Amino acid sequence: MNQGSGGRTIDDTRPLFLQIAERIEDSIVDGSLPEDAQAPSTNELAAFYRLNPATAAKGVNLLVDKGILAKQRGIGMFVAPGARRALLAERRAAFAASYVEPLVVEAEKLGLDETALTALLREHFAGRKQR
């Protein structure tokens, strides 16, 4: 039931309107939904993710309140100018807590110290550049 027709899944453990808002934000961050582009409508989101239109609307409204989407009367929702920059800043601020902290906790559990972890990260960055 939680599978969108595109195969992307949303899970049933967190408020769905937040997950919908995050999906739209993801598209803005990765550039697939550029600034000034029209965002999907509430009904399109509801049909794609197979969820209640009121829930989809709540997710869209959250982004309007944050200034990420802007309503253009009679036409629909558009990505606001500066939205991508704002989202990047927000995600960078949350990066340490969301990703670095759990990484360090797990590394400690496995007996990987700071040097070993740093080396791993360097290796990884180098590997990506080669690809």
Add this chain to the structure above:
Amino acid sequence: MNTVVEVNHLTKRYGATLALDDVGLALEKDVIYGLLGRNGAGKTTLMSMITAQAFPTSGAVKVYGEEPYENSRVLRRTCFVRENQKYPDGVKVGHALAMARLFFAAWDQSLADRLVADFQLPLHKPVRRLSRGQLSAVGVTIGMAARAEITFFDEPYLGLDAAARQTFYDRLLEDYADHPRTIVLSSHLIDEVASLLERIVVLDGGRVVMDESADDARGRAVNVVGASSAVEAFAAGREVIHTERLGRVASVTVLGRLEGEERARLAARGLEVAPVSLQQLIVRITEPGRSARPDEGRSRG
């Protein structure tokens, strides 16, 4: 918000059985509700009384501000598809649909035709000879094509396979997007319907134990797993709704949200925090004797 159904202090007794126990509930216009709970929790009884198919022992039901009993003005605006819906003797599927069309003013024949095709319903077959799944499909077709302002579906999926259930959910969402109305869906397949629901009402033992937005209920509980002693220290003073143990590892489900800082503290103590789905939450809060459990779990530690 616009209330279409109001239920106050509703109690229903069948002999020695208390089917509904002082139920209070308001249903709003154009909201899809999930009416959830175990068998015998009172779901069917509640829907029967809102649609005037049973009388309350005490308490009041108002639909559009009026008593529904023998009140065709109000009853024509509602549709109740029972799980064991009865049709007159010898009636064929086509006749059953034609009768429904006469009764419901907003009936949409093209939607009915589409659902008949979707579910491959045999119009010339007597209803009595249908399979369980086909019988459910007739109910779903009538309930949706009626476009009643308030529609109740009582476990509409019985006998339908996964593909047919998905068809029902998809058509329901599509049609609701174009024609919003109040829909009450009683279901045990919570995972399947969860994303369709805007609000959930949980009945347990004839009482309303939860009535809130589905999104508020998501993330209302968390599951914490780790060394027993650390888990117990975390659980102390919290509302524990479930406890499990395996050797020195314990797992507790507690009500309440955990914020970032608290999560970080738990992670530092080696405790894993996992979210709890809507279905898991409802299973936990409707488990028999669950109120006795947390203490039992702690004292065993």
